[in-house]
Amino acid sequence: RCADYGFIGLGLMGQHMAKHIYNSLKPLDKLYVYDVVPQSTKLFVESVTSENPSSKSQLVALSSVSDFVSKVDSQLDFIVTMVPEGKHVKGVVEELVLAYKANPSSAKTTFLDSSTIDIPTSIEVHEFVKKSLPSFDFIDTPVSGGVAGARKASLSFMLSRKTHEDVSPELTTLLNMMGKNIFPCGENHGSGLAAKLSNNYLLAVTNLAVADSFQLAKAFNLNLQQYAKLVAVSTGKAWASVDNCPIPGVYSKENNLPADDGYKGGFITKLTKKDLVLATDCARGADRMLFLGEISRKWYLKACEREDLASRDLAVLFEWLGDLEQK
Ligand code: NAD
Numbered sequence: 001r002c003a004d005y006g007f008i009g010l011g012l013m014g015q016h017m018a019k020h021i022y023n024s025l026k027p028l029d030k031l032y033v034y035d036v037v038p039q040s041t042k043l044f045v046e047s048v049t050s051e052n053p054s055s056k057s058q059l060v061a062l063s064s065v066s067d068f069v070s071k072v073d074s075q076l077d078f079i080v081t082m083v084p085e086g087k088h089v090k091g092v093v094e095e096l097v098l099a100y101k102a103n104p105s106s107a108k109t110t111f112l113d114s115s116t117i118d119i120p121t122s123i124e125v126h127e128f129v130k131k132s133l134p135s136f137d138f139i140d141t142p143v144s145g146g147v148a149g150a151r152k153a154s155l156s157f158m159l160s161r162k163t164h165e166d167v168s169p170e171l172t173t174l175l176n177m178m179g180k181n182i183f184p185c186g187e188n189h190g191s192g193l194a195a196k197l198s199n200n201y202l203l204a205v206t207n208l209a210v211a212d213s214f215q216l217a218k219a220f221n222l223n224l225q226q227y228a229k230l231v232a233v234s235t236g237k238a239w240a241s242v243d244n245c246p247i248p249g250v251y252s253k254e255n256n257l258p259a260d261d262g263y264k265g266g267f268i269t270k271l272t273k274k275d276l277v278l279a280t281d282c283a284r285g286a287d288r289m290l291f292l293g294e295i296s297r298k299w300y301l302k303a304c305e306r307e308d309l310a311s312r313d314l315a316v317l318f319e320w321l322g323d324l325e326q327k
Contacts, residue, residue, distance in 0.1 A: 002028030003170065006068045006079035008092055009115070010035040010044045013143070014082035016150035017114070017178045019048045021080075024177040025055050032072055034062040065092055069099035075107035078174055080141075082114050086121030089113050093125050097132045108135040110171065114143050114157070116275055119190040119197070119282045126189040139171075140189065142196035143179065146267050155179035158192040197282055200275035204314075205292045207240040207272065208299055211318040214246060218322065225250050246318035258313030266313030273300035273310070 003026075007018040010033060022031050035041045041061045049056045062071060068079060079096065081089055093111055100109070111129065113122065122140050129138040145155040157175045161167050161184040167175075175182050185191040213236060217227045228250040232242045244266065245251065248259045258266035277300075280293045299317075304310040309320055 002026065002030075003078075003174075004030045004032070004072065004074060004076045005174065006032045006034075006072075006076045007082070008034050008065065008068075008079065009082035009088075010040045011082065011084075012147050013114075013150045014080075015040075015044050015047075016147070016153075017080070017082060017155070018044065020153045020178045021174070022048050022055060022059055023052055025058050030058050030060065030073065032060045032062050032068060032076065034065065034067065038063065065095040066099040068096060069103050075105055076109050077170060078110050078112055080112045080114060080174075084115065086115075086117035089115055089117055090121055090125050093129065093138065097129060097136075100133055100136070108133075108137075110136065111138040112141045112171075112174075113138065114141050116142050116196055116200070116278065117193065118278050119193050120285060122193055123190050138189075140192040141175070142192050144196065144199060145179070147265075150178070153178055153180070156181040156183060158183050158185050158195040160186060160189050160191040160193075162187040194282075197275060197279040200272070201279035201283075201290060201293055203240065204272050204276040204279075204300065205296050206238045207244075207314050208296050208317060210236075210238060210240040211246060211315075211321045213241070214318050215321050240315070244313070244315050246315035257315075259315050259318075263312040263316035263319070266315070268311055269300065269314045269316060270304055270310040272314045273297075273304045276300055 005021055007014065007021065010018060018031070018033055025031060033041060033044060035044070045059060045061045049059060062068060068076060081092055083089055083092065096111065126138045129136050140160050141157050143149070143155040143157055149155045155178055157179050159167060159182060163184050164182070167182060167184060172182065183195065185195040214224060214227070217224060224247045228241070228245050228247045231237060245257060246259050251257055253260060258264060276293060276297050280290050280297050283290045283293065303317060303320055309316055
């Protein structure tokens with residue numbers, strides 16, 4: 001049977017994810033897209049249809065959230081949101097629910113939220129959907145892999161589901177269009193986000209420790225390239241010390257490490273800070289103090305006061321710590 005999809009939020013991540021859905025459409029499937037910035041919707045449609053005109057008639061640009069209910073051929077199976085924060089997810093889903101309530105039908109739609117947001121808001125939205133439209137669902141499906149993973153359709157999805165058997169074949173098909181891995185993280189709503197925030201907390205803290213460790217090696221007058229190679233095969237090995245090594249010139253240019261390009265691109269410090277703040281806030285709410293998280297949070301907030309650090313890859317913290325005055 002054919003499937004109809006909706007995608008809301010065509011930013012750095014969403015434009016690639018929606019493009020992969022478009023490129024995977026079967027002949028009778030349809031994809032409806034929308035971004036609050038009309039130019040983003042327009043550019044998205046122009047770009048994907050010029051690259052692949054064969055499914056052009058199956059892609060529809062919408063100009064409001066309620067259009068996902070009133071301007072579609074048949075009720076959508078899935079609507080994915082990829083927007084910045086909890087307040088945006090809440091606003092969009094509340095608008096969708098209102099529109100569906102005004103146009104009742106026996107069909108059901110599943111809302112998938114792949115944004116990284118706070119767990120309490122996600123639970124609130126889930127409860128609102130289940131109360132307003134009991135046959136509908138709202139699942140947190142945050143992603144890991146960054147813009148590069150979104151571009152290559154190699155994202156990992158973290159889901160509030162107990163096992164793979166609890167993920168429907170239709171949902172699996174959709175997620176496999178955009179990613180490579182599906183991780184069921186637990187049956188309670190918010191489990192996907194809990195896994196995402198726990199992982200990104202670890203990234204934020206290790207990144208800071210890696211920056212400190214390399215500055216220590218520098219203070220001891222070690223050759224940093226050699227030290228980086230040693231860490232890569234020693235117990236200090238971590239994503240932040242190897243795959244995203246902050247020392248320029250350690251690995252060949254084909255690895256495209258931000259350190260070799262002035263720390264441009266990559267996973268920017270501002271987003272790392274956003275996820276760390278979400279993780280520490282959610283931990284406080286769950287009576288689980290993140291001891292290192294609380295300290296690291298202060299450092300990330302301080303770094304993000306400078307736009308040149310906030311908008312560059314998180315490995316730039318190595319350089320920043322080196323420039324800070326020692327007391
Ligand atoms: P982005 O700011 O580039 O894109 C967000 C898009 O949502 C923008 O185009 C914006 O116009 C649109 N938008 C905002 N409010 C909207 C609304 N009410 N209705 C419709 N569209 C709306 O952000 P991004 O980097 O694509 O990230 C999106 C989400 O994914 C965030 O929660 C982020 O934390 C998370 N995330 C980002 C990355 C990354 O590497 N960029 C990786 C994993 C997860």
